[in-house]
Amino acid sequence: MGFEQLAELKKQLAAARAEAAPAAKPVAKSGAKPARKPSPPRRATPAPKPAAEARPAADAKPVDPVVKSIGRLQKRFPNAFPKNPAPKLPLKVGIFEDLVVHAKDLSLSEAELRDAIKTWCRGSRYWKCLVEGAARVDLTGGEAGKVTAQEAAGAQRLQAHRAGRGAAKAAASPADASASASASASASTAAASVPSVDEPAQAAQAAAAPQAGPESQPQAASPDTPAAESTTPPVAPSAAASA
Numbered sequence: 001m002g003f004e005q006l007a008e009l010k011k012q013l014a015a016a017r018a019e020a021a022p023a024a025k026p027v028a029k030s031g032a033k034p035a036r037k038p039s040p041p042r043r044a045t046p047a048p049k050p051a052a053e054a055r056p057a058a059d060a061k062p063v064d065p066v067v068k069s070i071g072r073l074q075k076r077f078p079n080a081f082p083k084n085p086a087p088k089l090p091l092k093v094g095i096f097e098d099l100v101v102h103a104k105d106l107s108l109s110e111a112e113l114r115d116a117i118k119t120w121c122r123g124s125r126y127w128k129c130l131v132e133g134a135a136r137v138d139l140t141g142g143e144a145g146k147v148t149a150q151e152a153a154g155a156q157r158l159q160a161h162r163a164g165r166g167a168a169k170a171a172a173s174p175a176d177a178s179a180s181a182s183a184s185a186s187a188s189t190a191a192a193s194v195p196s197v198d199e200p201a202q203a204a205q206a207a208a209a210p211q212a213g214p215e216s217q218p219q220a221a222s223p224d225t226p227a228a229e230s231t232t233p234p235v236a237p238s239a240a241a242s243a
Helices: 003-030 065-076 095-101 110-120 149-193 198-208 237-242
Strands: 135-137 143-146
Touching: 065 110, 095 110
Parallel strands: none
Antiparallel strands: 135 143
16 A cells, blocks of 8 residues: 555545544533523521510500590590690580590590590699680680680699699608608517516416425324314404405
């Protein structure tokens, strides 16, 4: 075989290799692992609620029903029932009858409305607004009358009475404390001076016990010795009669 034939054979082999190479690549790709499907997004887990929101505190005090009723009045009629710290306003005389009309909307009975009005109109915050000539307001906040001098004087008397009671209680507290302290000290002193219960009994036993001695021992009675006569003197007739 000559050089020309060998060269031709090499060309044929190279051409065969070139043709076989592209066909081998898809086979390698087909043997590869399939791509993974994208995983669905995970749902976000809700954050745990705080313990305070999950259950109410065990020591929470119940709300007064009157406070709830006043809260509904403040929400429905804010111009007539302002919230603290805003000053209260003198209410219209007969405003209770106006509230009874809205009792159904407020989900309150007449008794609950009456208690709410009584509580609202009692206290220093309301008495301070009752100044002579001050305008009274209705449920909408509009003017509905004036505060008279007699009404203003009555409010001042109520304020003075409450202030006097508060001062009396403040003054009575230290006095009660000192009185209780002195009473306890006196009781402890008296208890220390009282003798023990056993001391009088021991003293009585010591006084009643005869002294030991030859004279104190009883002698045997002799059959010849007559019985001892009574040493008690006879009672005189006159004395017996007078007795």
